[in-house]
Amino acid sequence: MRISGRARGGTGAFPTGGDPTGERAGTGWQGHRRPSLQLPQDRAEECASFEETSPGQCFVVIAQVMAEGELPAVLILDIGGTHGILEDIAALLKKHFHLITMKEFLGNKEEMRKKIQSVYVFECRPTIDRELLESLPNLKVIANSGVGVDHLDLKMISSFGVKVTNTPHAVADPTADIGMALMLASARRLVEGCHIALSPGTKYFAVDWLGVEVTRATLGIIGMGSIGYKVAQRARAFNMRILYHNRNRRRKEEEEAVGAHYCAKMEDLLQQSDFVMLVVNLTPETHKLIGKKELGLMKPTATLINISRGAVIDQDALVEALQNKVIRAAALDVTYPEPLPRDHPLLHLNNIIITPHIGTATVHATRMMAEEAIANMLAVLNDQPIPSEVFPK
Numbered sequence: 001m002r003i004s005g006r007a008r009g010g011t012g013a014f015p016t017g018g019d020p021t022g023e024r025a026g027t028g029w030q031g032h033r034r035p036s037l038q039l040p041q042d043r044a045e046e047c048a049s050f051e052e053t054s055p056g057q058c059f060v061v062i063a064q065v066m067a068e069g070e071l072p073a074v075l076i077l078d079i080g081g082t083h084g085i086l087e088d089i090a091a092l093l094k095k096h097f098h099l100i101t102m103k104e105f106l107g108n109k110e111e112m113r114k115k116i117q118s119v120y121v122f123e124c125r126p127t128i129d130r131e132l133l134e135s136l137p138n139l140k141v142i143a144n145s146g147v148g149v150d151h152l153d154l155k156m157i158s159s160f161g162v163k164v165t166n167t168p169h170a171v172a173d174p175t176a177d178i179g180m181a182l183m184l185a186s187a188r189r190l191v192e193g194c195h196i197a198l199s200p201g202t203k204y205f206a207v208d209w210l211g212v213e214v215t216r217a218t219l220g221i222i223g224m225g226s227i228g229y230k231v232a233q234r235a236r237a238f239n240m241r242i243l244y245h246n247r248n249r250r251r252k253e254e255e256e257a258v259g260a261h262y263c264a265k266m267e268d269l270l271q272q273s274d275f276v277m278l279v280v281n282l283t284p285e286t287h288k289l290i291g292k293k294e295l296g297l298m299k300p301t302a303t304l305i306n307i308s309r310g311a312v313i314d315q316d317a318l319v320e321a322l323q324n325k326v327i328r329a330a331a332l333d334v335t336y337p338e339p340l341p342r343d344h345p346l347l348h349l350n351n352i353i354i355t356p357h358i359g360t361a362t363v364h365a366t367r368m369m370a371e372e373a374i375a376n377m378l379a380v381l382n383d384q385p386i387p388s389e390v391f392p393k
C-alpha cells in the first residue's frame with residue numbers, strides 16, 4: 001500500500017518503515033498490487049523527507065477492524081513513536097477501538113482487510129482510490145478529520161456503499177481565528193516587523209513601511225457558512241463594516257446579530273471591501289473563483305485573505321496582481337499545491353504572508369476533530385443517526 005501524507009500543523013506524517021513505492025519486500029503485499037493512498041508528487045516527496053527526519057512521528061490513516069469478543073480494533077498506519085497530541089488521540093481512540101499497527105495490518109492482509117469497517121483520515125490529504133476501496137470489501141465509513149473533503153472522490157466512494165463524514169464543529173473557531181490572525185498580521189505587517197526586530201542592529205524606522213488598520217475597515221466575507229459566520233462575530237468586535245456573499249442569504253436575525261450586509265453580487269463586495277476573506281468550500285463552482293477580473297475589481301488598497309482552499313484563487317492572476325500592486329497584499333493559509341515549490345513566484349513577493357495550512361492546527365482542535373470523527377465512525381457502525389455525513393453532489 002502506498003501511504004503518504006503531510007500532516008497539517010507541522011507534524012510530519014509518514015508511517016514508520018513507510019514504503020512510498022509500495023515495492024519493499026516483507027510487508028505482506030507481495031504478489032498483489034497495493035491499493036494506494038496517493039498524494040501529489042510534491043507532497044509525496046515531502047513525506048519522504050519527513051520519513052528521513054522524523055520517522056513515525058505521526059500516523060496518517062486509521063482503519064477500524066472488528067475483532068470478536070473485544071473492542072473493535074483500529075488499525076493505525078503508524079502509531080509507533082508518536083508523541084504529544086498524537087498519543088492523546090490514540091488514547092481517545094483506545095476508549096472505543098483496539099489499535100493495530102500498520103505492520104500488523106500488512107502482515108495479516110487477507111484477514112485484516114476483510115474486517116476493516118472504517119478508515120480515519122487524520123491530518124493529511126491522501127486520495128483514497130478505487131483500488132484501495134476494492135481491497136476493503138466491508139468498509140462502511142471514511143471519517144475525515146477536518147471539514148474540507150475536496151481530496152476525496154465522494155461519488156466514487158459512495159458507489160462502494162461507503163459513507164464519508166467530516167468534522168465541521170471542531171474546525172470553525174480555530175479556522176476563524178487564523179482568518180483574523182492573517183488579516184491583522186498582513187494589515188500591520190507583523191512578519192516584516194518581526195524580521196526587523198530580530199535583525200541585530202537594524203534601526204526601527206516603521207514609517208517606511210506603514211500598515212493599514214483593521215478597526216472600522218470593511219471586511220467582505222465570501223462564503224458565510226459556519227466558519228465565515230465566526231469570522232463575522234470576531235470582526236464585529238473590531239467595529240468592522242461586514243459584507244458577505246453567499247449562495248444562500250443568512251436569516252435576518254443572524255445578519256443582525258453580527259451586523260452583516262448581504263451582497264447578492266460578489267462584484268459589489270469586491271469593490272467595497274478593504275479586506276476580502278475567502279471561506280468557501282472548494283467545488284467545481286468555486287474553483288478559481290477569484291481571478292484576474294475579480295482582483296481587478298478590488299481596491300488597490302485591499303488585502304485578499306484565503307482560509308479555504310488554494311485552488312479557489314487563480315494563483316497566476318494573484319501573482320500578477322501583487323506584482324503590479326493591483327491589490328495591496330495577500331495573506332494565505334492555503335495554496336495550490338501545498339507546499340508551493342521553492343521557485344514559485346508567490347514565495348518571492350514582499351506583499352504576501354503565507355502560512356502552511358494551519359487553520360485547525362491547535363491542540364484543542366486536533367482533539368475535538370478526533371472526538372467528532374470517532375462519534376461519526378461509531379454512529380455509522382452502530383447504524384445510528386450520523387452527526388456529520390458528507391453527501392456527493
Ligand SMILES: O=CC(=O)O
Binds near residue numbers: 146148149359360
Ligand atoms: O483545512 C481544514 C479543514 O478542511 O478542516
